[in-house]
Amino acid sequence: xxxxxxxxxxxxxxxxxxxxxxxxxxxxxxxxxxxxxxxxxxxxxxxxxxxxxxxxxxxxxxxxxxxxxxxxxxxxxxxxxxxxxxxxxxxxxxxxxxxxxxxxxxxxxxxxxxxxxxxxxxxxxxxxxxxxxxxxxxxxxxxxxxxxxxxxxxxxxxxxxxxxxxxxxxxxxxxxxxxxxxxxxxxxxxxxxxxxxxxxxxxxxxxxxxxxxxxxxxxxxxxxxxxxxxxxxxxxxxxxxxxxxxxxxxxxxxxxxxxxxxxxxxxxxxxxxxxxxxxxxxxxxxxxxxxxxxxxxxxxxxxxxxxxxxxxxxxxxxxxxxxxxxxxxxxxxxxxxxxxxxxxxxxxxxxxxxxxxxxxxxxxxxxxxxxxxxxxxxxxxxxxxxxxxxxxxxxxxxxxxxxxxxxxxxxxxxxxxxxxxxxxxxxxxxxxxxxxxxxxxxxxxxxxxxxxxxxxxxxxxxxxxxxxxxxxxxxxxxxxx
Numbered sequence: 001x002x003x004x005x006x007x008x009x010x011x012x013x014x015x016x017x018x019x020x021x022x023x024x025x026x027x028x029x030x031x032x033x034x035x036x037x038x039x040x041x042x043x044x045x046x047x048x049x050x051x052x053x054x055x056x057x058x059x060x061x062x063x064x065x066x067x068x069x070x071x072x073x074x075x076x077x078x079x080x081x082x083x084x085x086x087x088x089x090x091x092x093x094x095x096x097x098x099x100x101x102x103x104x105x106x107x108x109x110x111x112x113x114x115x116x117x118x119x120x121x122x123x124x125x126x127x128x129x130x131x132x133x134x135x136x137x138x139x140x141x142x143x144x145x146x147x148x149x150x151x152x153x154x155x156x157x158x159x160x161x162x163x164x165x166x167x168x169x170x171x172x173x174x175x176x177x178x179x180x181x182x183x184x185x186x187x188x189x190x191x192x193x194x195x196x197x198x199x200x201x202x203x204x205x206x207x208x209x210x211x212x213x214x215x216x217x218x219x220x221x222x223x224x225x226x227x228x229x230x231x232x233x234x235x236x237x238x239x240x241x242x243x244x245x246x247x248x249x250x251x252x253x254x255x256x257x258x259x260x261x262x263x264x265x266x267x268x269x270x271x272x273x274x275x276x277x278x279x280x281x282x283x284x285x286x287x288x289x290x291x292x293x294x295x296x297x298x299x300x301x302x303x304x305x306x307x308x309x310x311x312x313x314x315x316x317x318x319x320x321x322x323x324x325x326x327x328x329x330x331x332x333x334x335x336x337x338x339x340x341x342x343x344x345x346x347x348x349x350x351x352x353x354x355x356x357x358x359x360x361x362x363x364x365x366x367x368x369x370x371x372x373x374x375x376x377x378x379x380x381x382x383x384x385x386x387x388x389x390x391x392x393x394x395x396x397x398x399x400x401x402x403x404x405x406x407x408x409x410x411x412x413x414x415x416x417x418x419x420x421x422x423x424x425x426x427x428x429x430x431x432x433x434x435x436x437x438x439x440x441x442x443x444x445x446x447x448x449x450x451x452x453x454x455x456x457x458x459x460x461x462x463x464x465x466x467x468x469x470x471x472x473x474x475x476x477x478x479x480x481x
Contacts, residue, residue, distance in 0.1 A: 003347050003356035004422070005373055005390035009041045012386040013062035019049040020380035022363075032208070032273070032325050033366035033374055034078040034091045036116045041389045042123070043374055044091055044114060045366055046072040054093065055380075056114070056123060057387060065125040069098035071112065074160075074208055076275065076327060077369030077442035079146045082118075083474070084177050088184055089116040094142025094160075100127045111143040111159055115184050124186070131186050134159075135248035139171045139196055145211040145220075147441045150474045152241055153177045156213075158220070160206045168205040169198025169255050172240045195243035196253050199233050201261035206233070209274040210328075213237065213439040214285060214305060214447045219278075221289045222261065223271040230267060230274065230291050232303055235259025262303060265313050269295035275328040275369075278446035280480050281351045285446075286311075288350035290333040292326050298335055300350045314353040320344050327369040330444065331480075334367040334392060343375055347394055356394065367392070369442055397421040398430075398479050405475050412436075412475045413465035418456050426460025432479050434464045436472035448478060 031046035044056040051070040056063055071093065078091035092113030095101040101110040111134055114125045126133035134140060144160040154174040172195045179189035204222035211220045216238070222231040235258045272292045279288045284306045291299040296319050302312035321344045324337025335346040343365030347356045362375040373390040403416035414434050418427045432455070435448035452466035464477070 002395050003345065003358045004393045005345065005358060005360065006393050007388055008372070008391050009039050009389040010386060011041060011057065011060050012384060013057055013060055015380060015382055015385040016062055016064050016067070017047065017055055017380040017385070019053065019068070021048050021050050022379060031366060032073040032076050033327070033368045034073065034076065035368035035370045035372040035374060035389065036078060036089045036091070037118060037121065038370070038372045038389050038391065040121055041387070042116060042121060043368070043389070044073060044123075045374065046093070047380055058121060058123060062385075065114070066095060066098055066101065066112065069095050069101070071095035071098055071101070074142050074144055075113075075146055076208070076210055079148060079441065080443040081148070081180065083440065084148065084150075084180070086180055086184065087118045089118065090114070090146050091116070092143040100129045100132070109142060110140055113143055126186060133186060133188055135188060137171070137249045138251050139249050139253065141171065144170065144206060144209070145441075147211060147213050147439060148177075149213065149237065149439045151438050151471055154241070155180060155183075156211075156240065158211055168202070169196070170206060171196055171249065174240055190246065192246065193241075193243055194245045194249055195240045196249060196255040197235065197239055197258050198255040199259060199261050200257050201231070204231050204233070204261060207274070210276055210441060212276050212278050212287065212441055212447070214278050214287070215438065219276060219287045221274045221276045223274055223291065226270070228267055228270070230264045230271065230289060230299065230301065232262040232264055232287060232289060233259055234262060262310070264289055264301040264303065264310055265291075265299055267291055267293045267299050268297060269293040272324070273326045275326050275333065277328045277331050279331045279350060280446065286350075288328075288331065288333075290326055290328065290348070290350070292324055292335060296321060296324065296337075298326075298333070298346070298348060300333065300348060300353070302350055312350065312353070314348075314350070316346075316348065316355055319346065325366060327367045329369050329371040329392070331446070332394070334371075336365050336367040336373065338363060338365055345373055345392070347392065391421075393422040395422065396427070396481055398427060398481055400477060400479070403477055405477070407468060407475065410468050411465055412451065412468050413463070414475070414477050415461070415463040416477065417460045418462065418479055419460055426456070426458070428456055428458045428460060430456045430479055432456060432462045432464060432477055434466050435476055435478050436469040437474040437476055438472065445476075448476075
């Protein structure tokens with residue numbers, strides 16, 4: 001078993017991050033990260049300044065969209081729209097007491113978003129001084145998560161607002177994919193519908209986590225405000241889609257209590273970060289949830305969607321990093337953090353509880369849900385900073401090549417090759433699934449219907465076919481190591 005980091009790009013920028021503060025606990029020397037284009041490179045991250053700020057790098061330039069604000073990256077992972085015809089990526093988060101980000105209620109917090117144009121390698125952030133983009137409402141909180149529903153052809157956005165009573169919840173928007181161009185151009189579509197939802201259990205909150213979709217259900221990981229246990233909020237996606245509310249939510253609107261809160265596990269210390277992924281294992285589908293804790297420890301829980309029970313819980317204590325952040329890539333939890341001048345990366349498989357680790361001589365390191373790591377040669381407050389982007393390679397890092405998917409009448413067929421990026425060799429004897437895709441939360445999907453399977457040849461090649469599925473227009477292939 002091994003974990004290695006393969007360098008894919010390096011860039012030196014004149015650093016605008018002079019307010020960066022080095023800390024040993026509480027917040028992190030390394031913040032949350034989205035690597036949008038690893039080779040150009042383009043990446044967006046947050047970092048500690050005494051509060052939290054956001055910066056981004058495009059090629060050899062660096063910038064801060066809202067300098068001096070209390071703002072962070074929350075929308076992890078970022079969502080790629082190329083599947084639905086737009087060469088863009090959406091990411092974002094929240095800010096408090098920060099113009100021009102709208103201030104709502106006593107918390108004074110609101111949302112921001114970034115649209116990354118991969119054709120021109122440019123970033124546009126909203127709000128601006130003249131364009132709020134999202135409707136201004138007292139229920140608008142941090143942009144917490146984004147997902148694409150391919151069955152109902154909508155983009156789902158979740159805005160977390162702890163002011164909802166009697167329990168924590170959120171404001172959800174559904175935007176027709178046919179109106180994405182309007183959104184990407186800075187105009188919020190009038191066709192968007194909203195739903196104001198909260199959960200029945202007042203013990204938990206939504207903060208730095210991502211929602212995942214599976215078979216018409218929404219799953220959002222939770223933690224206690226005191227940060228000592230984790231749970232899962234499950235509710236029907238129809239609660240969002242059937243709301244029928246257009247325009248701006250009025251201040252008189254009341255949230256609808258919906259769904260079920262499922263206790264997952266107990267932790268020690270305060271929970272720092274929470275991430276979720278849909279995982280296929282032993283012919284069952286699970287919601288895998290990872291928590292980082294200030295002890296420092298990492299906790300993993302697996303909720304079996306088929307049986308409705310919690311299985312395969314693991315804890316990893318006394319890690320070499322304090323504090324740290326988490327990402328999830330292809331069902332594997334990636335955790336990073338620093339200890340003085342050494343950065344550490346851990347990879348945890350929620351199916352088996354296996355953990356791998358590696359380290360770098362770097363004062364700043366962060367992992368991304370696209371499977372990349374960014375590290376710097378100096379502290380960010382240096383006048384010049386060299387960033388290096390690494391690809392995370394595990395004992396085996398599968399990748400499909402030259403995949404062709406065709407639909408002819410009621411038959412769907414796929415062919416291609418499966419290779420191991422770590423060794424460069426073909427993966428033979430592997431089970432490849434032909435799937436219908438219902439939704440996705442980044443640039444890959446686990447919300448799928450398995451149609452058929454086949455085994456790769458000695459050269460890693462495969463060919464598989466099966467019947468099309470009612471209501472499904474997107475098909476692909478999947479490998480579960």
